[in-house]
Amino acid sequence: MASKPLTIVIKLGTSSIVDENTHEPILSILTLIVETAAKLHRDGHNVVLVSSGAVGVGLRRMDIEERPKHLPRIQALAAVGQCRLMSLWDGLFSHLRLPVAQILLTRNDIADRTQYLNAQNTFAQLFDMGVIPIVNENDTLAVSEIKFGDNDTLSAITAAMVKADYLFLMTDVDCLYTANPRHNPDAKPIEVVTDISSLEADVSSAGSSLGTGGMSTKIVAAKLGTSAGVTTIITKSSKPGNVHEIVRYLQQMEQLDLGSEESSGSPDLPTPPPLHTRFIPSETPIQSRSFWLLHGLKPRGTLYIDHGAYSALQKKAGLLPAGVLGVDGHFGQQEAVRLVVVEKISPDALNGEFLHHGQEPKEVGRALVNYGSSEIIRIKGQRSTHIQSLLGYADSEYVALRENISFTQNNDSPRH
Known part of the structure; x- marks a missing residue:
């Protein structure tokens, strides 16, 4: 039985490919990759x-010698280094007659839905052409407002964008452990994680002096990846060959599972792969557009909505102004906002404080809004029929259309 072709994303941190002290590329690892x-x-x-x-x-x-703290200087160094890094990758891959392509991203590049789809199409064409895309954050231009924050997050968003089967997060340890194995001899490896929210592991590992990501950012990336249906794997960066062995093992196990349904015999099990932690993907993954709404866009503000509006949204209705209790932040039309469910606003509150009645406000999702913050402040709590008289115009009866609203995965909400 032939193995099905997969899409595999491999994320490599700075410390995996550049020596922390000399800043020289670690050619032995680059070659193995x-x-x-x-x-x-x-x-x-x-x-x-x-x-x-x-x-x-x-x-x-x-x-x-040291990474500077001044942002323009970091960006200038990124511009110098990006040329050298891509030249290095291109030179190494050319020995094996494999073409590579450079893709530099910021959040702005995928904030527009059309650009996000264009990026997906570019990846698809590169795959068809037999090219290996090499993705990095565009550090030359990115500022904090449009940065992904770290390449772990970028790799998870990339994996969702290309509908990857596997996302490998290469790090300086074999896998997650129940405690720090360097200090605790009783620390046990965590080989499979089915529920990240209940994960109890040591995530104290910080990023290197050159990099930005530690183990906690890999957990966040695993949450993003698995929510989009991507099997996410942590394994040791100094042994890139692990990736191939793990993929082969998982494919063999999948084939055995399929074969056992057709055969009553007991097949030989494949050789266990190198140690790694595998995060099982969600059984109900977020669809592409919903993932983009949740993770491709940076929220510019917050809408506080009541439970009635939240229930209506779950039944596929749009968000009406009557269900909006409060607004935070400054944003324009068609910008993303957080949706937070609260009980109600205290009538005598001076700065929009909410009465929770023992319940903390809960962020439930994101929305692209039809009106800016100043407009929503004027129409919140009102019927849609009053929008015309309050604003002098009515672009829509809804503050946000249902198709432009996506719920976070830990909410019992419909997928679309």
Whole structure:
């Protein structure tokens, strides 16, 4: 039985590919990564690398010892380093006759739905052409407002965008442990995680002096990836060959499961793969548009809504102004906002404080709004028929259309 072609995203941190002290590229690991990607490609799989390291390589190129704190200087070093890094990747892959492509992203690049779909189409075309995309955050232009924050998050959003089967987060440990194995000899590996919210593990590992991500960012990335239906795996960055072995093992196990349904014999089990932590994807993954609404857009403010409005949204109705209790932040039409469910506003509250009646306000999702914050402040709590008289115009009876609202996954809400 032939293995089905997969789409595999491999995320590499700065510390995986650039020496923390000398800032020199770690050629031995880079070469192994290229060989691993080539093996996967030969097996018929699509491969995406999400590669940090531009600033680290820029430091080496400019003979600067420490990562500066001044943002324009960091961005300038990223511009210098990105050229060298891509030249390095291109040179290594060219030995195996594999073309590569550079894709630099910020949140702004995928905030527009059309651009997000264009990015998906570009990835699809590159796969068809047998090209390996190499993705990085566009550190040369990105500021905090449009940054993903770390490449773990970027890799999870990329994995969702390309509808990946596997997302590998390469790190300096084999897997997650119940405690820090460096200090606690009783620490046990966590090999499979079915429910991230109940995960009890040691996540104290911080990022390197060059990188930005620690173990906690990998947990966040695993939550994003699994919510989109992507099996997310943490494994050791110094042994890139693990990726190929783990993929082969999981494919063999899947084939055995399929074969056991047709056969009553007891098949031979494949050799266990290297140690890793595997996060099982959600059985009800968020669909592409909903994922984009939740994670592709940076919320510009918050709408506080009542339980009646929340119930109506769950029944596929849009958000009417009558259900909006309060507004926080400054935003315009067609910008993203958080949706937070509260009981009600205290009539004598001076700064919009909410009465929770023992219940904390709960963020339930995100929405693209039809009106800006100043307009919603004027129409909140009112009937839709009053919008014309309150604003002088009525672009829509809804503050947000249902198709432009997406719930976070831990809410019992319909998927669309």
